[in-house]
Amino acid sequence: xxxxHPRVLLLNQRDNVVVAIRTLRTGxxxxxxxxxxxxxxxxxxxxxxxxxxxxxGDSIVKYGEVIGRATSxxxxxxxxxxxxxxxxxxxxxx
Numbered sequence: 001x002x003x004x005h006p007r008v009l010l011l012n013q014r015d016n017v018v019v020a021i022r023t024l025r026t027g028x029x030x031x032x033x034x035x036x037x038x039x040x041x042x043x044x045x046x047x048x049x050x051x052x053x054x055x056x057g058d059s060i061v062k063y064g065e066v067i068g069r070a071t072s073x074x075x076x077x078x079x080x081x082x083x084x085x086x087x088x089x090x091x092x093x094x
Contacts, residue, residue: 008032008049012064017048017080019062024049040077048080060085 007030008018018032024043029036032051043049048062054074059066068085078084 010051011062014061014064016050016052016054016059016061018051020045020047020049038077040075041079043079050074050076050078050080052076054080059088 007020007022007024007028009021010018010032018030020043023045024030024039026039026041028039030039030049037049037051039049048060053076054060054070056070056073058070060068060070060080066088068087068089070080070084071086072084074080074084
């Protein structure tokens with residue numbers, strides 16, 4: 001079921017992740033302008049949710065900018081965080 005109130009923020013149309021503005025639970029559906037993404041695992045408030053298929057080594061795009069690279073494949077609806085992303089913003093990161 002899709003919530004009447006937004007559960008996520010899409011910060012830029014080029015983004016392949018959204019930010020959870022409420023805790024998301026496995027099985028929830030989020031609506032992105034008429035397109036639904038099913039939540040595949042619990043996503044804590046403030047964390048990122050993949051809204052597109054992201055391959056290993058692919059860019060993580062938030063704010064319309066590359067913020068990191070996937071260290072493993074990430075399917076839509078999955079949690080995007082330090083366990084599967086290396087930062088493109090921290091010093092010393094290739």
